[in-house]
Structures are given as structure tokens and as C-alpha cells.
Amino acid sequence: MNEPEIFLRYAEDQFLHGHLLSSWIVDYVDLEVSLAVGSIAQEELAHAATLLGLAGQDRTDRDRFVYERPLSEWWPSRLVVADDRDWPSTVLRGLLVASAGMLLSRGLTEHSDEQVRQATSTMLAEQELHRTHWTSWVRLLGGDARTRDDFGKRGADLLPLAGDLFGAAPGMPAGPVRRRLHESWLAELGPLLAAADLDVALLGAAPRPRVAGSEQAQLGRTLGTVRSLRVGPDDGVRAVYR
Amino acid sequence: MSATTELAAVRAAIGEVEDPEVPVTLVDLGVVRSVEADGEQISVVLRPTRLGCPARDEMARRVREAAASAAPGVPLDVRWEASSWHTGDVTPRGSKVLVQIGYAAPGAGSVSCPFCDSADVRSAGPFGGSVCKVPFSCRTCGSTFDALKSGGTVPGLAPRNRAEAEDRVEGGQ
């Protein structure tokens, strides 16, 4: 696999998912939910920053990566661009992102560079806690007669979007490693999804290629919100906080 | 002044730097990993309790400020390493202060109440008011308290209470 490319795509997905989840910190539902989802959001944003560091970016590069890069240079998974914010979609997307992230992190814990090994081992441990949390919720929503049907409907919409989590951007090598990761992911998630009446086959038998951010309309809206903080000359928001 | 001659003074100054949230030094928390002379500069390595710890900038700022006041003009490099911090990294002195201010003793085999020492405690889930903490309550004295967490593991309950917590999760929280 092309490593800088893996770090950048993985960072984009972690950033966008962390951003989506962060709305649960203020959309108050239940204290435990807000604390859990808020913590996961915060850790995924930190994982994005850590991955950009592994790709050789410093703070200035990171800023440019999020706030200035044109949409045509983003290649995030469709899953984290879709901004369905209902709870069943949030739960399922959380599980998909955490479980795929763990496979990517685990694959990098054997890396020849010590910094990569350390960072991905730390991420892997933190992600395990996230996956455990989402797994409990998937069992709950998929196992209760009151929520099972709705969960199944949301899942049928969301699962096909997740098929590109291990996918390559066009022009990047698809490679057997991506395919193996995708297959491990299907094997790992299969029983849990089946128990919730969700069809793991909707994820596809092989990774689906990614598409550019400029072809994903919702990404423009999401980044528009993110970037609306940067108003005024010389980065207005920083002037407020410094 | 050189990095080597100033090293002891810089170490002493950094040794006094406290965490922004709890009155424990960053050395006692296990966040300061090393302070070494590296050619012309002094290199400091820090390890965050969680990668997403929001106090990282403030910790690094305090470390820089302490080093600069002890050895003005000596170049300083402060670097965060992305290694896993563990509750066992807290020194015995740090642990004592944490218990005094109402945290469970870090690094112990199982969580007990910092107020009455009872092991009959209840976990209130793996996520707390900040990313490094998990909430508990004590059945003996009724207090609520936090424990620090490491990586993917939440500090353990004594076996009897653990079985009960697992039942609760399986039954849907």
C-alpha cells in the first residue's frame, strides 16, 4: 500500500467522522451518551491529527489540509460524508468506522518505523474502547423489537456507503492488502450484523473505489460549516481566541 | 551556557510543572518521559494520557516556560510521542495526591473508593467528563469519583462487581 496515501485517507475519514459525532456533545440527549460520543469524537479528531503527523505534516500543513484544500483533493469514504444524524445511523456508522480503523491500525503496528508502530498501537487501544461501545449499541438497537425495524432500514441505506472504507482513490493502487483488509472486516462484522438482521453483503465482496470530494455534494456543505469559522482577514477566529 | 551545564536546572524546573487540571506534577503523572541534553539543545519528550487530551498545548506551554526561565537562551525541543500512557506510569507520590483529591488509586489491580477504601464500587460506564477519566460510585459511602483510564482498558472492578457490570451491559446498560 502507498503509505502517505493511506495515512491521508484514513485521517480524512477520522476527521469527518469525529466532526459528525461532535454534534452529539451539544445535541443533548442523555448525559452518558453525550459523554461517550463526545469522547469518541475528540479521540477521532486527535487520531486524524496523529495520522497527518505520520504523513509528515506539521501544524500549518494540517490546517491547510482541513481549511484550504479544494474539494477535488479530498477522497473520503462516502460513509463519513453522508450526514444522517439520527441515532441508529450514528451507531452503525460508529461501529463501521471503529472496526475498519482497528484493522488499518493493527496492520500498521508491525511497521518498520517505530513512530508509526507506537502511534498506531496507541490508536488501536483507544479504538477498541470505541468499538466496544458501538457494539453494545448495535446489539441493543438490533435486538429490541421496538428499534429493530428502523435500525434495519437505516442500515440498508448506510451499509453500501461503507464499502469504500478500504477502497483506493482512482489512480492509486488497489492492491491485495486492501482486499484482504476488507475481507477480514466482513468476517469480523458478519455475525454481529446478522444478529441485528443486517446484511453484511451490502458492504460488497471487495473494496469499492473512492470518489473525489468534489463529486460528493454533502462534503461541500459540511466543509462549508467547518470553514465558516475562518472569517475575516488573517484568520479571524484565531484573533478571537488569542 | 550550554545544554549540558543547564540540564540539571531545566530538569528541576520542569519537575515543578503541574498538570493544568490536577495538582500533580507532569513528572509524577508520567507525562514527562525524558529531559536530555541533545547537542546544543535540550530535548523534552512528553506522552499524553490519551491522544485526544485537550490539555496538551497548555502542558507543552508550561514546560517551555519553565525551561526558558531556568535556562534562558538554551534552545529547547518539546516533542509529544504517540505512545500509550498507562495508569501504572503515575509515580507513588502522584498516586497519593490523586487519592487525596478524590481519584481512585491509579495502576491498582482493581478500583476502590478513594474516600473509604471500599472495593464495593459501581462503574458508571467507560466514558467520563474528560477523555482520560471514567466515572464510578461507591456503594459503601455513596461517593462518586473518577479513575484514570489507559488505552483500551477501563480500570477493573473487583471480580464480583465486574460480573454485575457485564450483566448490565449485556442487558442493554
Ligand SMILES: [Zn+2]
Ligand atoms: Zn466509599
